Amino acid sequence: MSKDEVFNQIADIIAERFEIDRETIKPELNFKTDLDADSIDFVEFILELEDTFNAEISDEDAENLNTVGEAVDYIMSHSKS
Known part of the structure; x- marks a missing residue:
């Protein structure tokens, strides 16, 4: 999945x-x-x-996600699908 696809799915959510x-x-x-x-x-x-992305996001990692871009980057590096 491309970064744009991840961004678009997160934006839809x-x-x-x-x-x-x-x-x-x-x-x-x-x-x-x-x-x-x-x-x-x-x-x-x-x-x-x-x-949505079949990913595990720890509480500590979630606390560090402040922007949509950070969420996209996190999903890109942690998604299992």
Whole structure:
């Protein structure tokens, strides 16, 4: 799976979960400041990423994922599929 494909899938998840316009999602979008995601929203988002990409994201790693770009890079290096 290419980096663009991963980004597009993550952007689709974000658009649906956080009810924002898909076109506004860029790699530098910050989960906590731009999406105003609380901890429950973020945990649910991480779980959805794990399911979608067949990846395990530790709590420690999840805490370090701040932007969409960081999530894409993490999935690219940790996905099992």
